[in-house]
Amino acid sequence: MRYLPLTSADRASMLETIGASSVEELYSDVPDGALLDAPVDLPSHLGEMQVERDMMALAAKNTGASSVPSFLGAGAYRHHVPATVDYVIQRGEFLTAYTPYQPEIAQGTLQYLFEFQTQVASITGMDVANASMWDGATSCAEAVLMACRATRRKKAVLSGGVHPHYREVTETYCQYSDTEVAGRDGNPEQQATVEELDDLIDDQTACVVVQYPDVFGRVQDHTKLAEVCHAKGALLVVVFTEAVAFGAIKSPGSFGADIVCGEGQSIGNALNYGGPYVGLFATTQKLVRQMPGRLCGETVDQDGKRGFVLTLSTREQHIRREKATSNICTNSGLCSLAFTVHMSLLGEDGYRRLATLNHENACKAADALDAVPGVTVVNDSFFNEFTVKLSKPAAEVVETLVAKNVLGGVPLSRLYPNRSDLDNYLLVAVTETNTDDDIAALADALKEALA
Amino acid sequence: MTFTTHTGNRGLVLEEKLIFEQGQAGRTGVDLPEPKGTKSRLGGLDRDSDVGLPGLSEPQVVRHFTRLSQKNFGIDSGFFPLGSCTMKHNPRINEKVARLPGLSDLHPMQPESTVQGALELMDQCAHWLLVLTGMPAVAMSPAAGAQGELCGMMAIRAALDARGENRRRVLVPESAHGTNPATAAACGFTVDSIPATEDGRVDLAAFEAKLGDDVAGIMLTNPNTCGLFERDVRKIADLVHEAGGYFYCDGANFNAIVGRVRPADLGIDAMHINLHKTFSTPHGGGGPGSGPVVFSDALAPFAPIPYVVRTENGFRLVETADENDGTKPFGRLKGFHGQMGMFIRALAYMKSHGxxxxxxxxxxxxxxxxxxxxxxxxxxxxxxxxxxxxxxxxxxxxxxxxxxxxxxxxxxxxxxxxxxxxxxxxxxxxxxxxxxxxxxxxxxxxxxxxxxxxxxxxxxxxxxxxxxxxxxxxxxRRRLDETAAARKPVLRWKPETA
Missing domain, CATH: 3.90.1150.10 (Aspartate Aminotransferase, domain 1)
Known part of the structure; x- marks a missing residue:
């Protein structure tokens, strides 16, 4: 086997040094009958060529998102990833390193984590960010748990604009820690007002969670909500699914948010059918010690040179065990590197232009779709994703579009399976990758499907 | 010969500033088309201030990260015997196939008919894990080992709730990884520590003495964190089952026994498998990992959504609980379906080895x-x-x-x-x-x-x-001052204020 270097002569001489008669003898602690004497019932080893052939056969059974006009979003977005990103993350020194437990020989990882934290804090408008979480949904759940720790309260109010998967993950995380998750049902036709959310805040409310832009694509100012939360001793958590947006819209930090977290996949990471992604997590200086996850900090070495280390680890499970701020250990290292490299390439000008192009393409698509009989654009405001109401159930229409080689969007019925009132709504995401021809193809396909 | 250089560089050991210290306004590493100036529909929330990102050209970015990489030690660099982390070779074919457009360029919400190969791949990966562990069910979605633990312990909590039992004590050997007690606490359990014997295994008598009708189960790593096989593992399984509890096995060290011992034969109820350890998906400087969890029949109905099922008409992704099929998922752990990129690599690794x-x-x-x-x-x-x-x-x-x-x-x-x-x-x-x-x-x-x-x-x-x-x-860099870093945390770069 090509990865296993020991020869029979090696094995024999090593067993002799050990003083064992066979490898099986080394397994003598295994209870009787549990040690298998033959390989399990699975295929035998394959050469590299055969493995590649098998995987290509599986790949061939899928429709790649970039192989057809594609308008799917709802928490994952197709963006162009510069070739440099993939080059950097495949360098073995990054790819095959681990958590920087020995900082003297991990300054590469530590320095990019410090840069990553700075980039995340910058785009969200917050003081500090951690070294990443698993994804946007788990970040949202961890933010709620953090708010509960910080306020010593046990209730979270989730706005109806929060992605239903984020809500489900939050409920899953909270269900066994006596934390109540309250909130409103999402409605693409009507946004919750500050007053409606205010009514749900009581003296046990640790935080209010809103999404910005929200799951239906709307862009809403939360400055007033932050004031309302703070007046009642609760924190404002702003989650997001599209990290490109902050190149075009005001940062959540500018609203007075206490925790800002969400999905970083859009920058530098492929769609990967849902993972691995990278959770971004930022907060204020005041709350930094309540944060979950790893943090990289600046320091100096023995010779007085600047260097970086993992820090504030007394929050973490390997020190605090059952009293840790979270059980997270491994995070999304390489995905955060991809984010950092892409963001470094973009820079101020590139990031803002990328965001503008996304928005302009989305405006173009919204106008094109609004002109299709049977389609109404619901949103007044949006960044690169908006909701349309169709004259037919969206799930059926999406299937019809597949037959026309168009991936038309995400039907809200897939996100809200128990909400028949949302059956006719479709969520459409438009990025810099969509051409005018793509938009025309979507409009034409919808016209036929709805005729 | 020691002397200092003008630059601070020492031959190939190059000093490298932060990107924030290198940028110039007006520089960029991407060429994007000129925006057309469309009137915005951003709800009046158009960004009105700079983000604060530096501008670098592509060659600057390539050089920056290349230089940073050279300050890192990876498996590719040399011998990396980091115990409990399993730093084995990461085959490059796995990287190559994970980047096939038909696998990497798939949106998680694409209609099922357009992702049959992806669902089949998840099903194949699951099949290998099931045969290797001898277990009847597997949840593929956990993002990493620690989330796998969460998945397993939540299933135990859900199973206890379904039985109407208020068992809240979890037994955890004192040698356990910190994620074990942290996970148990996150699921509302209290942690009761079990001492070890002189030979580094669970003290069976002490364990037995701690059993009672308030015990939810045991979290036991096997082989354990001391690198030893728990000889009494079957007895432990029997005892915890007799006491009405469940056996969560931390599978971090499955790599020692894969293909030789099936955890099912040891009496476990749940076990996470770190794909980045046993099945060599890259550690990536700290993730991404992937932590599928195998379940016994007793816990399988409580496995989280979503999951893949094979039907007469192809593969289906189940995203909501169906009351009619007898399952009672405890919830959802992750935004989408799991670490697909890691499944691809792990499956390529498993197929390569056979x-x-x-x-x-x-x-x-x-x-x-x-x-x-x-x-x-x-x-x-x-x-x-x-x-x-x-x-x-x-x-x-x-x-x-x-x-x-x-x-x-x-x-x-x-x-x-x-x-x-x-x-x-x-x-x-x-x-x-x-x-x-x-x-x-x-x-x-x-x-x-x-x-x-x-x-x-x-x-x-x-x-x-x-x-x-x-x-x-x-x-x-030589030894770094970790105390100073924690005392006055500097967690981001800031422009120097005049």
């Missing part, structure tokens, strides 16, 4: 560790007697009275060109040194490492503590 190669891999891992143990045991102090599994554990007894600590020795090992072993874990062993060579190392590299360690141990024992206190000497 059932014969996986068995060989675990055997060679155990052989390498025992060989290393045999080579070092006379000069270092072995924590527990007997054969080890995939990693060898030493305590710091051999450094007694030398003035040299485990940390000091590790730093000197760095100068010798190796990544050190895991230090100070497990906590039950004083000054622990946990060494895991893995199966992809040659006998020659293990010999070279052992020779170097023996050389250093001799040096420590001959009274040269000062040398060790100041190691490493030859690295891009």
């Amino acid at each position: 059932s014969d190669g996986l068995r060989q891999a675990s055997g060679d891992a155990v052989l390498n560790a025992n060989y290393l143990l045999a080579r070092l045991k006379d000069k270092l102090s072995v924590a527990y007697p007997g054969y080890c599994m995939h990693e060898a554990l030493f305590d710091d007894g051999f450094l007694k009275d030398t003035g040299v600590s485990t940390l000091d020795l590790a730093k000197a090992i760095i100068d010798e060109g190796f990544h050190p072993m895991t230090m100070y874990f497990p906590l039950v062993v004083h000054g622990a040194l946990l060494v895991e060579p893995t199966e992809t190392e040659t006998k020659e590299s293990i010999d070279e490492f052992c020779d170097s360690v023996l050389h250093l141990v001799g040096k420590a024992q001959s009274g040269d503590a000062e040398f060790f206190k100041n190691a490493p000497y030859l690295t891009p």
Whole structure:
């Protein structure tokens, strides 16, 4: 086997040094009958060529998102990833390193984590960010748990604009820690007002969670909500699914948010059918010690040179065990590197232009779709994703579009399976990758499907 | 010859500023089309201030990250015997196939008809895990080992709730990884620590004495964190089951037994598998991992959504609980369906090895560790007697009275060109040194490492503590002041204020 270097002569001489008669003898602690004497019932080893052939056969059974006009979003977005990103993350020194437990020989990882934290804090408008979480949904759940720790309260109010998967993950995380998750049902036709959310805040409310832009694509100012939360001793958590947006819209930090977290996949990471992604997590200086996850900090070495280390680890499970701020250990290292490299390439000008192009393409698509009989654009405001109401159930229409080689969007019925009132709504995401021809193809396909 | 250079660089060891210290306004590393100036529909929330990102060209970015990479030690760089982390070779074919557009360029919400190959791949990966563990069910969605633990313990909590039982105590050996107690606490359990015996295993009598009708179960790592197989594992399983609890097995060390022992035959109810350990998906400087969880029949109905099922009309992704099929999912753990990119790599790894190669891999891992143990045991102090599994554990007894600590020795090992072993874990062993060579190392590299360690141990024992206190000497940075970092945390770059 090509990865296993020991020869029979090696094995024999090593067993002799050990003083064992066979490898099986080394397994003598295994209870009787549990040690298998033959390989399990699975295929035998394959050469590299055969493995590649098998995987290509599986790949061939899928429709790649970039192989057809594609308008799917709802928490994952197709963006162009510069070739440099993939080059950097495949360098073995990054790819095959681990958590920087020995900082003297991990300054590469530590320095990019410090840069990553700075980039995340910058785009969200917050003081500090951690070294990443698993994804946007788990970040949202961890933010709620953090708010509960910080306020010593046990209730979270989730706005109806929060992605239903984020809500489900939050409920899953909270269900066994006596934390109540309250909130409103999402409605693409009507946004919750500050007053409606205010009514749900009581003296046990640790935080209010809103999404910005929200799951239906709307862009809403939360400055007033932050004031309302703070007046009642609760924190404002702003989650997001599209990290490109902050190149075009005001940062959540500018609203007075206490925790800002969400999905970083859009920058530098492929769609990967849902993972691995990278959770971004930022907060204020005041709350930094309540944060979950790893943090990289600046320091100096023995010779007085600047260097970086993992820090504030007394929050973490390997020190605090059952009293840790979270059980997270491994995070999304390489995905955060991809984010950092892409963001470094973009820079101020590139990031803002990328965001503008996304928005302009989305405006173009919204106008094109609004002109299709049977389609109404619901949103007044949006960044690169908006909701349309169709004259037919969206799930059926999406299937019809597949037959026309168009991936038309995400039907809200897939996100809200128990909400028949949302059956006719479709969520459409438009990025810099969509051409005018793509938009025309979507409009034409919808016209036929709805005729 | 030591002298300082004008730049601070030392030949190929190059100093590298932060990107924020290198940028120039107006520079960029991407060429994007000129926006058309469309009137915005951003709800009046158009960004009105700079983000604060530096501008760099593509060549600057490439050079920056190349230079940073050169300050890192990876498996590709050299021997990396970081115990409990399983730093084995990461095959490049796995990277190549994970980037096939038909696999990487799939949106998680694409209609099922357009992702049949992806669902089949997840199903195949699941099938390999089920056969290798002998278990009836698997949840693929957990993002990493720690989330796998969460998945397993939540299923236990859900099963207890379904039984209407308010069992809240979880037994955890004191040698357990910190994620175990942290996970149990996150699921609303209290943690009760089980002591170890003189030979590094669960103290069966102490364990039995702790059982009661408030015990939800045990979280036991097997092989355990001391690198030993729990001889009494079946007895432990029987006892916890008789007491009405469940057996969560932490599968972090499954790599020692894969293809040779099926955890199902040991009586477990749930176990997570770190794909980045046993099945060699890259550690990536700290993730992404992937932690599928296998379940017994007792826990399978509580597995989280979403999951893949095979039907007459192809594969289907179940995203909501169906009351009619008898399942009661405890919820959703992740935004989408799991770490697909890791499933691809793990499946390529499993197919490459096959059932014969996986068995060989675990055997060679155990052989390498025992060989290393045999080579070092006379000069270092072995924590527990007997054969080890995939990693060898030493305590710091051999450094007694030398003035040299485990940390000091590790730093000197760095100068010798190796990544050190895991230090100070497990906590039950004083000054622990946990060494895991893995199966992809040659006998020659293990010999070279052992020779170097023996050389250093001799040096420590001959009274040269000062040398060790100041190691490493030859690295891009020398020992870093972690106390200062924590006392006044600087967690981001900020522009200098005038």
